[in-house]
Amino acid sequence: MNLSSHLKNTAKVNADKTAYYFMDQKVSYAEFDGAVTRFASGLKQLGVKKGDHIALLLGNSPHFVISLYGAMRLGATVIPINPIYTPDEIGYILNNGDVKVIIALDLLLPLAEKMEALLPKVESYIICESNPLNKVDVSTNEKMKSFSDVIASGNLAFDEPELFEDDVAVILYTSGTTGRPKGAMLTHKNLYSNAKDIGEYLKMNHLDKVMTVLPMFHVFSLTVVVNAPLISGSTIIIVPKFSPKEIFRLAKKYEVTVFAGVPTMYNFLYQYPDGDPNDFSTFRLCISGGSSLPVALLKNFEKKFNVLISEGYGLSEASPVTCFNPLDRPRKPGSIGTSILNVENKIVNELGEELPEGQVGELVVRGPNVMKGYYKMPEETAAALRDGWLYTGDLARVDGEGYFYIVDRKKDMVIVGGFNVYPREVEEVLYEHPEVVEAAVIGAPDPEQGEVVKCFVVPKNESLTEAELMEYCREHLAKYKLPKTIEFLEELPKNTTGKILRKALKEQVLQKQN
Template identity: 70%
Template sequence: MNLVSRLQQIATQKPDKQAYMFEQTSATYGELNGAIMKFASGLAKLGVNKGDHVALLLGNSPYFIVSLYGAMRAGATVIPINPIYTADEIHYILTNGDVKVVIALDVVIPTLMKLDGRLPNVEHIIICETPQGKEHGIFVPEKMKSFTNVLATGDVPFFGPELHDDDVAVILYTSGTTGKPKGAMLTHKNLYSNAQDVADYLKINEDDRVIATLPMFHVFCLTVALNAPLMNGGTVLILPKFSPGEVFKVAREQKATVFAGVPTMYNFLYQYPDGKAEDFAHMRLCISGGASMPVALLKNFEKKFQVIISEGYGLSEASPVTCFNPLDRPRKPGSIGTSIMNVENKIVNELGEEVPVGEVGELIVRGPNVMKGYYKMPEETAHTIRDGWLYTGDLAKMDEEGYFYIVDRKKDMIIVGGYNVYPREVEEVLYSHPDVVEAAVIGVPDPNFGEAVKCYVVSKNQQLTEQQLIAYCSEHLAKYKVPSSIEFLEELPKNTTGKILRRALKEQVISQSGAM
């Protein structure tokens, strides 16, 4: 079984069940499966063969679902790319990923035009029309093809080549902390097993209506808010982008039952003045991932909206989910929960030996969800996957009941005078202050202690001072963990999923010190 065959199965069993809703349109499973077949057939007529690479430069829309499943049905390997990337960023992935066909929004055409002549391997560019593109009158060169026309050329039924568990279905380029992005190769087995295991673990079923506002090109949304509900016959409520007002509106009007987001999204929803518990009246579960959620935010959100947040953990290389707080046992705030079914998590020391309960070490993962490897990077693959275990680079600990706690990224740990300081611990204290909206902690060079703790804070109280906040931290943290400096910002740098980018803050410090 794989994503494509499972969706076909659902469409056969429940052809009239609503598969998705997007703005003023919707489609049943029968209609969606028909569109996927037609598009897959259209791709095959363009010369797309099994194993060819197809890139998606698409936002959240039916285009993404039909393109993803259609390309996989045609036997292709799909490479989702953030459509707001620069021309150089897109060029690297298209070139490194040996892409043959690009499916892109019309608003991306100006960016692609900058690459004219620099993509010799790209044979076709299929353009998806948007209201924004029509509004600006974007010219489509003759060599580019219309999504609508490719779809129209397709035949139904079309089943495509046989797909094997070990065939690479998707390559996700991970940003990483240094160097060029690495392409994590996820097989059909990887993606299907994780989607099905997540759906079963969180009890996502045909009655669920799941809000998909996280970017679909990101693995969190791809598995948890798109593939998982589709595997069990649920309905995906597609939002083109995150907006607190739109989330509350769709949740209320469409009786949404599941919401998936990153901590920053929950913060914006919590701060939104017009958000009410009644808007989430049908919500049975909220899911958080992508970054650690401050405990204070989790408790405040749950109290205000009367809904449970299940925090989990994942990474692109694991398709992505490895842990979630279980629904049938007590949830532990601050924990990423327990291992989901069929996946093992373990904490080890530098020698790869399992450490005692409560001790901090590196989190490693094993299961059917672990990637095949990095595309064209055998050395990186060998370093990351050892004896079947995926080394995550995250520091964590496990309690006596098997609940895991992320302490921090291995590379983000700050060493002050020989003592380890985990940024998350300091951020938790900052978030507990009533005037702090957002916080990020990094290590900066210090002539006396090697490193010092520096904080960046967004506050809703313009009168809050650095001294007051440092004093507050002193009440809750050991002396060596107390920030040496706090800088107030209007907003913190974030990626497209809303995850706060400590790396960007570190780069800013480096550039400033270099300028001096």
Template identity: 70%
Template sequence: MNLPARLAQIAKQLPDKEAYVFVGERCTYRQLNAAVSQFADGLAQLGIRRGDHVALLLGNSPQFVIGLYGALRLGATVIPINPIYTPEEIGYILQNGDVKAVIGLDLLAPLFAEAKRRLPLLSHAIVCETPQGKEKAVPLTEEMKTFAAVLAAGSPEFTGPELADDEVAVILYTSGTTGKPKGAMLTHKNLYSNAQDIADYLGINEHDRVIAALPMFHVFCLSVALNAPLMNGGTVLIMPKFSPAQLFALAREERATIFAGVPTMYNFLYQYKEGSADDLRTLRLCISGGASMPVALLKNFEEKFNVIISEGYGLSEASPVTCFNPLDRPRKPGSIGTNIKNVINKVVNEYGEEVPVGEVGELVVRGPNVMKGYYKMPEETAIALRDGWLHTGDLARMDEDGYFYIVDRKKEMIIVGGYNVYPREVEEVLYSHPDVVEAAVIGVPDPDYGEAVRAFVVTKNPELTAEQLIAYCRERLAKYKVPTAIEFLNELPKNTTGKILRRILKEQFVASRA
């Protein structure tokens, strides 16, 4: 079984059920499945074949869903790309990913034209027309086709080839925190199994209405808020982009039952004064992932909105989910939960040996969701996949009940005078201060201790001083963990999913001292 085949099944079982809602537009499973077949056939008529690579440079939209499932039904491999990446970043992925066709916004048409001149393998550009593009009169070349034209050319009866489980369905390029982005190859089995296991674990069914506010080109939204509900006949409430005001309105008007977001989103929702528990009264579950959620934020959000947050864990290389806090057992704030169905997590030392309960080590994962490898990167694949286990690079511990806790990224641990300091531990203390909105902690060079702890904070109290916050930390942390300096910022750097980027803060700090 695979994603497009399961969509066809659901379309037969629940043809008139709403598959998605987008800015008032409603689409049934029958209509979605027909559009997916039409688009797949339209791609085939352009010469796109099974195994060809098709890039998606789109935001949250029906075109993203139809483009994704249509390319998969044809047997092509999809490469989702953030459409606001720089031309250099997009160009690297198009070249490294051996992309044959691009599906993107008309605003990117000049970029496609330039890319076609430099990349001989790139033969087709399919553009989605937007009001902004029409307003700017973006010129389309003769070689470009519109999304609507490709869709109209296809037949809704198109079925596509039988797909093998181990064929690569999607290549997700990681954020490249350690250099150039790496393309994680996810097979049809990887994606289908994780979507189905997420749906089973969280009890997602045809009655659920799931808000997709995270970017669909990111694996968190792709699997949790798109694929998982579509596997069981749920309805996806597509938001073009995240906005607290619009999310509260959408949840209220469409009677949403599930929301998936990153901690920054929950922080924005919590800080939004006009939002109320009544807006979210139909939610049965909130899901958090993408980064560790500060316990203080989790408790404050749940108290204000009277809804449970289930924190989980995942990474692109695992399609992505490996853990969630269970719904049928006690939830542990600060934990990423327990193994989801069919997936095993464990904590190991540098020799790959499982460490005792409570000890910190690297989190490793095994299951049908684990990637095939990195595209054209055999050495990096061999480092990440060892003895059947995916090495995540995250430091974690497991308690006596089998709940896992992320301590921090291996590469972001701070060593002060030989003592290990985990940034998250310091951030948790900072977040517990009533005037702190956001916080991030990094290690900076120190002539005496090797490294020192430095914090960056966004506050809602302009009178709060660094000295006051340091004193607050001193009462709650061991001396070597206390920040030696705190800098106040208007906002912290984040990626497109809202994850705070410590590495950017570190780069900016280094540049300021150069």
């Protein structure tokens, strides 16, 4: 079984059930599945074959899910790309990923035309209409087709190729925090097993209405609020971009039951002055991932909106989910929960030996969700996959009941005079202060101690001073963990999923020092 064949089965059993809403229009499972088949057939007529690589430069839209499932039905490999990456970033992934077809929004048409000469491997461009009323004119370039024409050229009598569970379905390029991005190869088995297991773990069913506002090109969204709900027969509400006002409106209109977001989204929703708790009254579950959710924010949000936030953990190389706070046992604030179905997590030392409960080490993962490897990177693959385990690069600990706690990224740990300081524990203290909206902590070079703790804070108002915050930290932190400096900013740098970019803050500090 794979995602494409499962969709076909759902469409047969629940043909009239709504698969998704987009811009207040609904589409049934039968209509969705038909569009997927026609698109796969249309791709085949363009010369796309099983194993060819197709890039998606799309935001949250029906174009994305139809392209994703259509390409998988044909046996092609999908490479989702953040459409707001720079031309250099996009160009690297397209060339490194040996992309044959690009599917992009019409707003990117000028960029596609400029890059065409630099992409000799690309044979076709499929342009999606941002406005259904405005048909795209691609008649001047034989390589370019409109999305609607590709679907129209396909037919439902499409002869599908045989798919194997070890075939690569998606290549997800990591954010490239160290060097160039790496393409994690995820097989049909990886994606299907993780969507199925997390769907069952979170008890998703045909009655659920799931808010899909996380960017679909990101693996958190792809599995948790796209594939898992569709496997479960749920309805997804596709939201093009995050807006607190729109989230409250849609939650109330569609009586949403499941919401997933990153910590920054929860912070914006919590701070939104017109947010009505009654709009979230149908939520049975809120999901947080992408980065650690500050405990203070979790408690404040839950109290204000009377909902439960369940925090989990994942990474692209694991399709992505490995842990989640269980729904049938007490949730532990600050924890990423326990191992999900069919997945093992453990904490190891530098030699790969398992550590006892409470000790901090590297989190490693094993299961059917773990990637096949990095595309065209055998050395990096060998470093990440050892003896059947995926080494995540995250420092964590586990308690006696099997609940895991992320301490920090291995590379983000700050060493002050020989003592280990984990940025997250300092950030947790800062978030407890009533006048702090957001906070990020990094290690800054220091000639005497090697590194010192530097904090960046977004205050609620300008009256908050560095001295006041320093005094607060002295009351809650050991001396070696105290910030050397605290810098106030209007906002923190974030990526498109809302994750705070410590790397950008570190670069800013280094530039000032040089």
